[in-house]
Amino acid sequence: MIDILSTSDLMLIIQLSVALGIATAINGVIFSLRDETRIITLVTYSSSIGNALALFFVGATAFYVNMLLAIPVVLFILAISKAIEYTNKVSKNIVTTTMTTVSFATVIVLLSYIDRNFETHQINFTMYLLGNIRFFESKEINLIFYISMFIAIISVVNINRIKQNIFDKHYLITNSVKYNIFNLLVIIQLIITVIASSQIVGIIFAPGFIILPVVIIKYFVKSLLQLFIFSSLLSSVSLFVGIYGSLLLPLFSTGVIIILTVTFFVLILIACKFIINKQVIKKNRLKVT
Numbered sequence: 001m002i003d004i005l006s007t008s009d010l011m012l013i014i015q016l017s018v019a020l021g022i023a024t025a026i027n028g029v030i031f032s033l034r035d036e037t038r039i040i041t042l043v044t045y046s047s048s049i050g051n052a053l054a055l056f057f058v059g060a061t062a063f064y065v066n067m068l069l070a071i072p073v074v075l076f077i078l079a080i081s082k083a084i085e086y087t088n089k090v091s092k093n094i095v096t097t098t099m100t101t102v103s104f105a106t107v108i109v110l111l112s113y114i115d116r117n118f119e120t121h122q123i124n125f126t127m128y129l130l131g132n133i134r135f136f137e138s139k140e141i142n143l144i145f146y147i148s149m150f151i152a153i154i155s156v157v158n159i160n161r162i163k164q165n166i167f168d169k170h171y172l173i174t175n176s177v178k179y180n181i182f183n184l185l186v187i188i189q190l191i192i193t194v195i196a197s198s199q200i201v202g203i204i205f206a207p208g209f210i211i212l213p214v215v216i217i218k219y220f221v222k223s224l225l226q227l228f229i230f231s232s233l234l235s236s237v238s239l240f241v242g243i244y245g246s247l248l249l250p251l252f253s254t255g256v257i258i259i260l261t262v263t264f265f266v267l268i269l270i271a272c273k274f275i276i277n278k279q280v281i282k283k284n285r286l287k288v289t
Contacts, residue, residue, distance in 0.1 A: 013243050016141055019148035020200070021236025023193045026155045026162075028214035028235075029227055030186060033166045038096040039078075041207040043187070044194050045103040046070075046077040048203045051128065051195075052110035064143065066195050074191050077103060107203065131202030131255030133243050144196045151189050162186075163224065200243065202255030209235070209258060216266045219273060238262045 031040050050070025057069075077099055084095045111128060133141075155162065165182060198206040213234040214227065221227050242258030249257070 010244075012141055012145065014240060016145045016148070016200075017236045017239035017243060019145050019152055020193075020196060021234075021239050022152040022232040023148040023155075024197050024210045025213060025228060025231035025235045026152065027190050027193050028210045028231060029224070030162060030166060031190070032211060032214045032218070033224075037207075037211050038093065038100070039187075040190070040194070040210050042077070042081070042096050042100045042103065043074055043190055044198060044203060044206045045100050045107060046074045047191050047194050048107040048128070048198065049073050049103060049110070051198075052107055052114065055114050056110060066199075067192055070195055071188060071191050075187070078187065104203075129202055129204050130253035131198070131200050131205065131258070133200055133246055133254045144199060147192060148196055151193055154189070166224075200239070200254055201258050202253065205255040205259045209238070209255075209262060212262055212266060213238070216269050220269065234262070234265055238265065 027040065031037055047066075047070040050068075050073045051066045053069045053073070054065045081095050081099050084090055085092050107128075161182060165186065194206060194210070197209060201209045213231045217231045217234060218227055221230060238258050238261040241261040242254050245257040245261075246252055246254040
């Protein structure tokens with residue numbers, strides 16, 4: 001486990017916070033601006049089935065095992081959702097909500113079964129549902145860091161394609177094949193990011209952690225680049241405070257502290273926005289008079 005007195009571990013926490021903060025923010029921006037935040041929730045809960053299957057079949061919770069099992073599970077569930085949506089008889093929201101609920105229920109059933117019948121796995125619901133950095137070895141944290149950094153770099157390199165994916169409707173219509181391939185890659189990197197973040201933030205809090213910073217920051221910025229930068233900053237700071245705070249306060253799960261930190265900053269931003277709007281209204285009234 002991580003030793004909070006070690007300088008190398010502190011640097012690892014900082015690196016992880018920055019890399020994972022950027023990766024989660026990028027996904028939050030993409031799916032929030034596409035008005036598909038429900039996909040993030042569905043991917044989170046369905047990818048957790050891969051975690052449970054890793055425990056059931058392999059007896060391991062290693063990040064790479066979870067990833068290899070989660071990707072096909074999530075793609076299969078998303079394919080079923082799309083097939084139902086194409087019938088045009090059920091709305092997207094209903095399909096996504098139903099599949100999300102079923103996925104989460106499946107995770108709980110699998111974890112409960114494993115906990116009762118396979119004592120060697122030593123399942124801890126807090127670790128999966130609420131996140132707990134203390135359960136991970138440094139080598140696992142290193143792997144999550146490298147994966148997150150890879151996603152962040154790839155996303156930055158392909159920023160123009162991401163812009164087209166979000167905004168350019170003509171591009172989507174005239175290049176449907178390219179769009180579908182790129183969209184599949186976006187979904188896969190979302191799955192990997194979700195697996196990485198849910199290991200730390202927890203299954204329950206991961207969707208909110210990915211979405212919330214972007215939702216609030218977009219009211220304070222004027223460009224997509226600013227949205228990326230400040231969402232990444234908010235996510236990274238919240239991750240660092242949550243991870244380090246949970247090491248100092250072992251009674252609290254990592255995910256809880258991270259979400260409370262995000263909420264604290266969100267409330268500050270909302271208060272600032274309220275004050276700024278009030279001052280603008282006051283100035284406009286003075287100009288009128």
